[in-house]
Amino acid sequence: MLTTAHSQASLNIEIISVILPQLIIAFGIALALLLVAWKRSQRTIALFTGAVMLIALVANVSLLTIQPTAVTQLLKVDSYSAFAFSLVLISALVSLHMSHQFLKAHIEVHDEYYLLLMLLVLGAGILVTSNHFASLFLGFELLSISLVGLVGYHRESNFSVESGFKYLILSATASSFMLLGIAFIYSVTGNMSFDANVPNEIYHQQDLRLFFEMGILLFISGIAFKLSIAPFHFWTPDVYQGAPTPVTLLMATISKVAMFVVLVKCVVAQNYLLYDNVQLLLMILAVASMLMGNILALKQQNLKRLIGYSSIAHMGYLLIVVIVLSGESLSFTWQSVLFYLSAYVVANLSIFMVMAAIQSQCSSKVGQLLQYKEELLLSDLRGLFWRIPSHALLVILAVLSLAGIPLTMGFIGKFYILSQATIAHAWWLIVTLVIGSGIGLAYYLPIIFTLFEKEDCTELQANKRPIIEHFLVYSFIIIGLLLGIFPDVVSQFIVSNPM
Amino acid sequence: MTTIPLFHVLVLSSLLFAIGFIGVVARKNTLFILMSLEVMLNAVGVAFIGAGSAWQQADGQVMFILILTLAAAEVAVGLALLIRMQKKYRSLDIDLLNEMRG
Numbered sequence: 001m002l003t004t005a006h007s008q009a010s011l012n013i014e015i016i017s018v019i020l021p022q023l024i025i026a027f028g029i030a031l032a033l034l035l036v037a038w039k040r041s042q043r044t045i046a047l048f049t050g051a052v053m054l055i056a057l058v059a060n061v062s063l064l065t066i067q068p069t070a071v072t073q074l075l076k077v078d079s080y081s082a083f084a085f086s087l088v089l090i091s092a093l094v095s096l097h098m099s100h101q102f103l104k105a106h107i108e109v110h111d112e113y114y115l116l117l118m119l120l121v122l123g124a125g126i127l128v129t130s131n132h133f134a135s136l137f138l139g140f141e142l143l144s145i146s147l148v149g150l151v152g153y154h155r156e157s158n159f160s161v162e163s164g165f166k167y168l169i170l171s172a173t174a175s176s177f178m179l180l181g182i183a184f185i186y187s188v189t190g191n192m193s194f195d196a197n198v199p200n201e202i203y204h205q206q207d208l209r210l211f212f213e214m215g216i217l218l219f220i221s222g223i224a225f226k227l228s229i230a231p232f233h234f235w236t237p238d239v240y241q242g243a244p245t246p247v248t249l250l251m252a253t254i255s256k257v258a259m260f261v262v263l264v265k266c267v268v269a270q271n272y273l274l275y276d277n278v279q280l281l282l283m284i285l286a287v288a289s290m291l292m293g294n295i296l297a298l299k300q301q302n303l304k305r306l307i308g309y310s311s312i313a314h315m316g317y318l319l320i321v322v323i324v325l326s327g328e329s330l331s332f333t334w335q336s337v338l339f340y341l342s343a344y345v346v347a348n349l350s351i352f353m354v355m356a357a358i359q360s361q362c363s364s365k366v367g368q369l370l371q372y373k374e375e376l377l378l379s380d381l382r383g384l385f386w387r388i389p390s391h392a393l394l395v396i397l398a399v400l401s402l403a404g405i406p407l408t409m410g411f412i413g414k415f416y417i418l419s420q421a422t423i424a425h426a427w428w429l430i431v432t433l434v435i436g437s438g439i440g441l442a443y444y445l446p447i448i449f450t451l452f453e454k455e456d457c458t459e460l461q462a463n464k465r466p467i468i469e470h471f472l473v474y475s476f477i478i479i480g481l482l483l484g485i486f487p488d489v490v491s492q493f494i495v496s497n498p499m
Numbered sequence: 500m501t502t503i504p505l506f507h508v509l510v511l512s513s514l515l516f517a518i519g520f521i522g523v524v525a526r527k528n529t530l531f532i533l534m535s536l537e538v539m540l541n542a543v544g545v546a547f548i549g550a551g552s553a554w555q556q557a558d559g560q561v562m563f564i565l566i567l568t569l570a571a572a573e574v575a576v577g578l579a580l581l582i583r584m585q586k587k588y589r590s591l592d593i594d595l596l597n598e599m600r601g
Contacts, residue, residue, distance in 0.1 A: 134562060141569050148576050152583075161587055162596040164580050169532055172573050173523055176539040179566065180516055183543050187505055187550030192558060207506055238599045 018069045018077045021060040021085060022125040028052030029118045036111045046100045049114045050093065053121065057089040064493055073193055076131035080334050083494055084128040084261040087338075087345050091253035092121045094349050097468065098356040099246040113153060119146040120250060124258035131269075133182045133192040136262055140178070143255060144171045144226070150250065151243040163242025170225065170235045178222025184215025194269035216278055219266075220285075226259045227315045228308075230289030237296075240308035245359055245376075248304055249352040252311055253345045260318060264337055267322055268330065282323045286429060289316030290436035297443045303355060303376045306443065307348070310402060313436055314344055320417050320433065324424035336416035338494045339487070343401055343409035346483070350398035350476045354391045357469060358384075381447065383455030390473050392451045397480040403444040404437050408484040508549030515542035529584065529591045533577045540570045 016023065028049070035048055063082035070076045096117060103110045123142030130136040148171060152164025186192050188208050198212075225232040240248050272278045293313030300306040318340050325333045358380055385392035401410035414437070421430050483490055519542055522535025544563045551559015581591065588595045 134558075134565065137562070137565060137569075141572070145569075145572050145576060152580055155583065159599055161580060161584050162598055165529065165584065165593075165596055168573070168577055168580060169523065169536070172536045172577075173520070173539070175569070176516070176519075176536065176543055179540070179543040180512070180546060183512070183546035183550060183562075184509065186558070186562075187509060187546065187553065190550075190554040190556070192562075211509055241599055 021056040024056040025122045040109045045114050074132045074135040075129040081128040088124045088254050095246045095249045116146040116149045124254050127258040128261045131194050150247040159242035163239045167239045174222045174225035177218050181215045181218030184211045188212040223263050229285050230292045233312045237305040237308040240304045245356045252348045286316050286319035287432045290432050294436045294439040301378050320429045335494050340413035343413040347398040347401040350394045381450045382453045385451045399444050412487040505553040512542045512546035
């Protein structure tokens with residue numbers, strides 16, 4: 001299973017160059033540990049982490065056009081996984097910038113935070129390239145355990161213990177469900193690689209079939225927990241609210257992207273959709289999360305909880321692509337998944353960037369320590385347009401994109417999904433998607449209205465914003481606009497794999 | 500010596516898993532919840548070892564070692580949170596953790 005003498009011989013330069021981004025991150029983690037031993041400084045380690053991620057991103061760009069290459073049995077790098085890893089790295093970089101702003105307020109040196117962040121990225125990198133249940137498991141756990149550490153990181157926050165514990169218990173439960181599923185699948189098929197063919201005798205032997213289908217069900221429910229798909233979504237709003245804003249961003253982007261990519265990989269490679277029960281299960285999950293996410297978001301006043309519920313709905317929309325996928329249009333499926341994910345990631349990054357800016361503005365000085373505003377309500381956005389127009393513009397773009405209004409990325413993403421569903425004649429899913437998006441407008445549009453409301457209090461000024469923040473805000477405005485009007489730019493990057 | 504059929508091993512591990520899951524859901528003390536999580540993970544380990552021996556492969560045992568590592572890491576994080584909870588609330592009752600309301 002793991003590297004044997006035979007496969008070690010094939011670990012040559014070509015293979016190393018294929019997993020170079022992941023290796024850079026892994027090496028960076030080891031170096032960061034040494035760096036901590038040498039000099040403990042917040043600034044140094046933040047800069048170092050940023051540099052490692054940038055180098056990994058550069059190394060990753062060259063992989064965007066790569067042919068599918070197997071790295072031992074465990075990993076398989078292709079252009080889709082490279083694209084997904086670029087998304088992961090970009091969101092990690094943005095989150096790193098935000099985290100640095102947050103952590104600067106403390107006197108303590110937070111080395112562990114940056115280490116956990118890099119471990120999280122490494123986990124995501126393993127997940128998106130994994131081609132074997134063992135590597136999937138390793139990536140999954142690397143991602144979730146470091147995320148637990150990050151969620152409960154801020155000791156002085158009121159909610160850190162609560163959200164950390166909730167996330168730990170539920171994510172551990174989910175991973176044991178997933179593991180039991182893998183164990184059942186393995187016990188029936190005798191092979192844990194995604195490429196393995198499922199033997200035919202399963203269909204004829206009653207008890208084998210029972211365990212196989214139960215295994216798939218458990219496996220999918222474990223992944224669905226991480227994606228916060230409807231019946232497994234209860235943790236989402238609480239953990240989103242309790243975690244520090246940069247960490248919530250990581251949860252909303254990196255963990256979702258990596259999990260979804262691996263789900264699609266696994267379902268495509270193993271042909272789970274041949275089983276009617278699996279298809280039915282996925283359909284119920286998708287419909288439930290589209291409706292639940294949108295309806296529950298309606299009454300939310302807390303901005304982070306609102307984003308949490310909207311992420312439930314978005315994962316529901318995206319699940320449609322998996323349900324209707326067929327062997328012939330595989331590259332189209334991947335294109336829609338990756339495009340939708342990038343639209344989702346860009347929108348989330350934009351909103352969270354503004355949220356972090358508001359939070360740091362509203363912080364109050366208590367002695368030496370900056371006290372960060374923990375709760376971020378919808379009303380905190382009131383009148384933002386009149387104070388900091390660039391930030392407000394960014395929020396408007398992101399919200400419109402999430403709602404799927406034309407000329408934004410979100411619209412193109414939804415268009416991809418709809419056209420796929422139409423080809424497959426999945427009318428019920430289309431109806432639910434349309435209803436869900438309709439309900440969605442009812443909570444997305446009030447956000448925009450709030451931005452324009454007049455506010456008398458002028459405690460917040462657009463003063464002394466760091467240059468890098470301005471740069472990020474403007475570049476995300478440009479990215480949002482550009483990719484909404486010319487979606488081909490992204491599609492060109494998602495090169496289809498010749499199979 | 501008669502070999503144990505794979506089916507029985509899987510049923511055993513499902514039962515253990517169910518016991519662990521009930522523990523996670525029903526217990527109020529966070530320490531016991533963490534212990535029940537361990538039971539669940541070890542139930543999975545039983546299934547992997549049984550399947551590995553049925554297929555005459557080392558894969559099952561390798562997975563079990565990975566699971567042990569995971570369990571250790573998870574408990575490390577869990578106990579750290581547990582200590583903080585004890586300091587903050589002077590209790591390990593999970594019902595205290597419901598301050599967030601949306």
